[in-house]
Amino acid sequence: MPRFVPRQRKHKVRKRLEQDSGNVGLPNGNDSNAAEIFPGTVAETEKKRQDMRNILRAQHPKTSSKKQKRLDKYIDIKLRKEENLDLIKKLASAKVDTSLLRSSRSLGRKPAKREVLSQALKESQAGVNLEKNSELLFEHDDDDDDDDDEIRR
Numbered sequence: 001m002p003r004f005v006p007r008q009r010k011h012k013v014r015k016r017l018e019q020d021s022g023n024v025g026l027p028n029g030n031d032s033n034a035a036e037i038f039p040g041t042v043a044e045t046e047k048k049r050q051d052m053r054n055i056l057r058a059q060h061p062k063t064s065s066k067k068q069k070r071l072d073k074y075i076d077i078k079l080r081k082e083e084n085l086d087l088i089k090k091l092a093s094a095k096v097d098t099s100l101l102r103s104s105r106s107l108g109r110k111p112a113k114r115e116v117l118s119q120a121l122k123e124s125q126a127g128v129n130l131e132k133n134s135e136l137l138f139e140h141d142d143d144d145d146d147d148d149d150e151i152r153r
Contacts, residue, residue, distance in 0.1 A: 017042055049075055100126060 120133040
């Protein structure tokens with residue numbers, strides 16, 4: 001009896017798989033400005049899975065169907081962990097400085113003058129909102145006697 005090979009018999013799914021593998025204009029994971037980032041094509045993941053399966057089966061040539069199922073499950077989990085590791089590396093490279101963020105606890109109330117000034121000082125040191133912060137942090141004296149504009153801290 002020939003070995004069972006799973007096949008996709010629904011034409012709708014077959015057509016969708018062909019379209020996915022044929023789309024060249026889709027943004028890939030490397031384009032950071034893409035509106036949507038699509039996962040790799042089915043063919044790429046299937047190729048990785050097949051390569052890994054071939055390597056592991058070469059080490060153990062005679063395996064039962066039960067062991068092959070466990071091996072396939074092991075391969076799937078391994079590939080999923082690799083994808084998660086890649087995502088974590090991408091997230092680690094895109095860290096944001098959290099010192100300028102405000103607590104959600106204080107969102108519903110008006111901040112005190114001291115809080116506004118300390119936030120403005122932090123932002124000016126970080127180089128954010130310089131014009132707005134300069135109005136808060138610096139006093140501009142306009143004396144009629146002096147022609148010079150004095151700036152005091």
